[in-house]
Every structure is written in structure tokens, then in C-alpha cells.
Amino acid sequence: MTDTSAINRDFEKYDQVRKTHTYRLAESETDEFDEEYRIATLDFGPFLHGSSEDRAQFAKEFAEALQDIGFAVLTGHGVDPVLYDEMHDRVAELFTATPFGEKMRFRARRYGSVSQGYFPLEETSDIHPDLVEGWVWCRRAFDIPQDRDAPFDAEEYWPRAEQEVQFRRLVEAHEPLIKPIAQAIFQGLGCDPDIYDRKLTQTNFGLRLNYYPPMTEEQDRSGAGRLLGHEDVDLFTILPASKCDGLQVWNHRSSKWVRLRAPRGSIIINTGDYMQRISNDRLPSTTHRVGKPSDGSHLTSARTSFPMAVYLWENEILDVLPGLGAPKYDPIEAIAFHTRSTSKFYGDGYAVG
Numbered sequence: 001m002t003d004t005s006a007i008n009r010d011f012e013k014y015d016q017v018r019k020t021h022t023y024r025l026a027e028s029e030t031d032e033f034d035e036e037y038r039i040a041t042l043d044f045g046p047f048l049h050g051s052s053e054d055r056a057q058f059a060k061e062f063a064e065a066l067q068d069i070g071f072a073v074l075t076g077h078g079v080d081p082v083l084y085d086e087m088h089d090r091v092a093e094l095f096t097a098t099p100f101g102e103k104m105r106f107r108a109r110r111y112g113s114v115s116q117g118y119f120p121l122e123e124t125s126d127i128h129p130d131l132v133e134g135w136v137w138c139r140r141a142f143d144i145p146q147d148r149d150a151p152f153d154a155e156e157y158w159p160r161a162e163q164e165v166q167f168r169r170l171v172e173a174h175e176p177l178i179k180p181i182a183q184a185i186f187q188g189l190g191c192d193p194d195i196y197d198r199k200l201t202q203t204n205f206g207l208r209l210n211y212y213p214p215m216t217e218e219q220d221r222s223g224a225g226r227l228l229g230h231e232d233v234d235l236f237t238i239l240p241a242s243k244c245d246g247l248q249v250w251n252h253r254s255s256k257w258v259r260l261r262a263p264r265g266s267i268i269i270n271t272g273d274y275m276q277r278i279s280n281d282r283l284p285s286t287t288h289r290v291g292k293p294s295d296g297s298h299l300t301s302a303r304t305s306f307p308m309a310v311y312l313w314e315n316e317i318l319d320v321l322p323g324l325g326a327p328k329y330d331p332i333e334a335i336a337f338h339t340r341s342t343s344k345f346y347g348d349g350y351a352v353g
């Protein structure tokens with residue numbers, strides 16, 4: 001485990017897309033904040049239900065926002081905000097009511113590309129001691145349509161079978177948004193909107209639950225952040241707005257951090273490494289992290305979040321999309337791309353292929 005002054009450049013050999021900026025993994029006194037930048041908030045309704053002109057207009061604005069900073073906030077997506085309120089409570093309950101020994105029975109290990117299972121406090125990655133507990137499940141851990149070698153058995157993945165039912169609601173609410181989000185991005189880039197429809201049918205994903213416990217005074221002084229600066233490895237992430245602020249996004253233009261505050265019920269979309277690769281660097285895989293909330297509530301309150309990272313199945317090929325210029329990258333199998341990138345967090349032995 002490295003210290004709290006480590007920088008991203010210490011780990012650049014793992015990157016499978018071009019990243020040229022330098023940042024400290026943890027928050028630092030010397031960090032600068034960009035108070036002016038406003039991350040776009042867009043109504044997804046016109047794309048989901050509107051005319052072809054509405055769709056084109058949304059796609060243009062969405063792709064512009066993502067090209068600018070890699071993040072956008074969506075309203076009008078149709079998911080009931082009450083579901084998100086309930087999920088905040090379910091996440092807190094899962095982490096606080098499950099005994100530690102029971103959590104450790106599900107300690108994260110590689111399933112295909114995804115490191116799935118429980119991550120104890122300070123062990124989200126090998127490279128930085130973050131003050132978060134995490135739990136990840138990929139598609140295999142849910143009783144939803146997919147090709148399987150053996151019948152579904154919830155006990156393989158969950159402390160209690162009813163937890164699969166609870167969190168499946170979130171996955172089922174988000175799955176219908178995956179193709180429209182991808183279609184809007186591709187249309188906005190001037191590509192065939194449906195180019196990934198087959199690959200995204202019953203695609204793999206990682207639902208990650210984050211539980212950031214209240215910090216002790218000592219943790220507060222230690223310099224450790226809630227979640228280190230990182231880029232998501234995926235195509236894009238669907239992140240429902242958290243009840244507690246703290247999410248910070250790197251602005252490549254100003255080399256400053258932007259505090260992202262999204263309204264209740266909205267979802268934050270950010271592009272990841274897979275998308276930067278296939279878009280030939282048109283869309284950035286943007287650095288983000290979770291720091292202390294501005295109201296100081298980290299000393300008394302927990303924070304929860306539940307991002308869903310959209311992946312491709314292991315054997316799909318990531319290839320630069322046609323029409324986006326001379327490819328800067330060779331085609332690569334998703335599992336090699338994914339595990340080489342994330343061996344930054346899980347150790348060199350994680351990489352496959």
C-alpha cells in the first residue's frame with residue numbers, strides 16, 4: 001500500500017488509454033477547485049420519448065458535455081426517486097448489519113473481468129488506503145436473463161438470498177437505460193447509434209455499493225480520502241445522486257477539481273476507459289474521487305453510493321468505432337483490456353491474456 005502522497009503517474013504502466021495529466025490520489029491542501037465550472041444537467045425525456053429532432057438535439061448536447069468533462073447529470077430518466085431513497089437505506093443496512101466474518105466469506109476475487117465481492121475498509125485497492133467499504137456484483141450474481149453454465153444460486157454471491165431480490169430492483173431499473181444512453185452517445189459522436197446494440201444486449205456490468213462510514217478524528221487528520229482519484233474502467237457509469245456531497249471531478253482544461261452536486265433523483269453519467277478507447281480519445285475517461293463533504297458531516301454521518309458500471313462480456317472486442325479518424329488503438333479483447341487496467345488496483349497477478 002502506498003502512502004497518501006502517491007500520484008497517478010506512479011501507476012501509468014497499467015493504463016490502456018492515453019492519460020497525460022497528473023494528480024494526487026488523495027485530497028491535498030494544495031488542490032485547487034474550479035468553482036465556476038457547471039457540469040451539464042440534461043433532461044433525458046426527449047431522447048426516450050421524443051421525435052427524431054428531439055433525439056438529435058439531446059444526443060448533441062449529451063456528447064458535448066461528455067467530450068468537455070466526461071460527466072453529465074440526467075433528469076427525466078423515468079426511474080422513481082423513491083427507489084433511490086430506499087437503496088440508500090438498504091446499502092447502509094447491508095454494511096452495518098452484516099457481521100465482518102460473514103462479509104469476509106465474500107471477499108472480492110476475479111469473476112471473468114470483474115473483481116466481485118466484498119472490499120473491506122482501506123482495501124478497495126492495493127495502492128491506496130481509502131475510507132470506504134465496497135461490495136461489487138456483476139450480472140452473474142443476479143437472477144436475470146443471461147447464458148449460464150449452471151442454474152442460478154443466490155447463496156454463491158449473497159449473505160442472504162433476499163438481498164439479491166432487493167438489489168435486483170436497482171439493476172432492473174437501470175438496465176433499460178443502458179442502450180438508450182449508449183445510443184445517444186454514439187449518435188452525438190456522429191456514429192451509428194445502434195452500433196453496440198448487440199453487444200449491450202444482456203451485457204455484463206458491475207453494481208458497486210459504497211459505504212463510507214463516519215470518520216474518526218484520527219482518520220480525518222490522516223490525510224486519507226473517502227475514495228481515491230480514479231477513472232472507471234467501463235463504457236460508462238450510471239451513478240444515482242448521493243444524499244451526501246463529496247464527489248469531485250477533474251477538469252482537464254483548468255487542471256482543477258470540480259465539486260459535483262446533483263439533484264435528488266437524478267443520475268450522473270460518466271464515461272470510462274472502454275469508451276475512451278472505442279471513441280479514439282474523443283470521450284475522456286475522467287478522473288474523479290470522493291472527498292470530505294463541505295458541511296463537515298463526515299465526522300458524524302455515513303455516505304452511501306451505488307454506481308452501476310456498464311461493461312462488455314469478456315470475449316467481446318474493443319475496437320475504435322468507424323468514422324472517428326485513424327485508430328490510435330489496436331483492437332483488444334475486453335477481458336485483457338479490463339484486467340490489465342485494473343491490475344493497477346488488484347496487483348499484477350490480476351491481468352489475464
Ligand SMILES: O=C(O)CCC(=O)C(=O)O
Binds near residue numbers: 239247
Ligand atoms: O461514491 C461516489 O459518489 C462515487 C463512487 C465511484 O466513483 C466508484 O465507485 O467508482
Ligand SMILES: [Fe+2]
Binds near residue numbers: 230231232288
Ligand atoms: Fe468511479
